[in-house]
Amino acid sequence: GEDVEQSLFLSVREGDSSVINCTYTDSSSTYLYWYKQEPGAGLQLLTYIFSNMDMKQDQRLTVLLNKKDKHLSLRIADTQTGDSAIYFCAYSSASKIIFGSGTRLSIRP
Amino acid sequence: EAQVTQNPRYLITVTGKKLTVTCSQNMNHEYMSWYRQDPGLGLRQIYYSMNVEVTDKGDVPEGYKVSRKEKRNFPLILESPSPNQTSLYFCASRGNTGELFFGEGSRLTVL
Numbered sequence: 130g131e132d133v134e135q136s137l138f139l140s141v142r143e144g145d146s147s148v149i150n151c152t153y154t155d156s157s158s159t160y161l162y163w164y165k166q167e168p169g170a171g172l173q174l175l176t177y178i179f180s181n182m183d184m185k186q187d188q189r190l191t192v193l194l195n196k197k198d199k200h201l202s203l204r205i206a207d208t209q210t211g212d213s214a215i216y217f218c219a220y221s222s223a224s225k226i227i228f229g230s231g232t233r234l235s236i237r238p
Numbered sequence: 239e240a241q242v243t244q245n246p247r248y249l250i251t252v253t254g255k256k257l258t259v260t261c262s263q264n265m266n267h268e269y270m271s272w273y274r275q276d277p278g279l280g281l282r283q284i285y286y287s288m289n290v291e292v293t294d295k296g297d298v299p300e301g302y303k304v305s306r307k308e309k310r311n312f313p314l315i316l317e318s319p320s321p322n323q324t325s326l327y328f329c330a331s332r333g334n335t336g337e338l339f340f341g342e343g344s345r346l347t348v349l
Binding site: 133159160162164171172174177179217219221224225226227228229230231 | 271273278279280281282283286288294296328330332336337338339340341342343
């Protein structure tokens with residue numbers, strides 16, 4: 130069935146790079162998304178990638194897509210305390226959009 | 239400004255009292271969808287709509303209804319709310335570029 134898996138927690142030191150990984154099952158996905166959610170807040174779209182792309186970079190964010198392995202990653206360079214949040218991976222087919230359970234990113238000083 | 243607007247943002251109600259959460263988008267998007275977010279479960283799709291008068295069930299449709307009479311609006315209806323529908327609800331719309339916009343969320347408590 131349709132599924133998206135992410136690790137639950139990630140802890141990184143301030144200034145280091147964070148890499149959040151995601152695997153999905155649906156090979157017919159068209160778009161893949163990364164969202165950020167801070168405590169008590171809504172979902173902020175960080176970036177998204179069309180399924181025929183391998184990589185997308187936007188300032189400190191780099192998304193890598195390995196279609197063969199159905200693996201998506203989000204790299205955050207120079208991680209700051211303001212990056213502390215839950216990060217959701219999601220993919221969409223023509224009709225459905227499936228989310229992972231989220232990865233909680235915490236930043237150590 | 240492009241946005242998805244949900245109302246109410248917060249609601250406390252009692253079991254069995256019908257309620258509607260409204261969702262409106264100003265981007266002329268064809269696709270709209272409702273999700274609920276529960277701790278540890280991420281977001282689960284309740285219903286979606288590919289266009290006006292076209293709606294379909296998501297993964298957790300039980301206890302919910304929707305309608306799509308016009309493109310901009312996609313209300314979520316709880317005919318007889320129960321405590322297990324206490325959750326954070328998000329509406330979203332998506333355009334042809336694939337960008338998926340979310341509303342700010344509606345926190346519903348059913349006593």
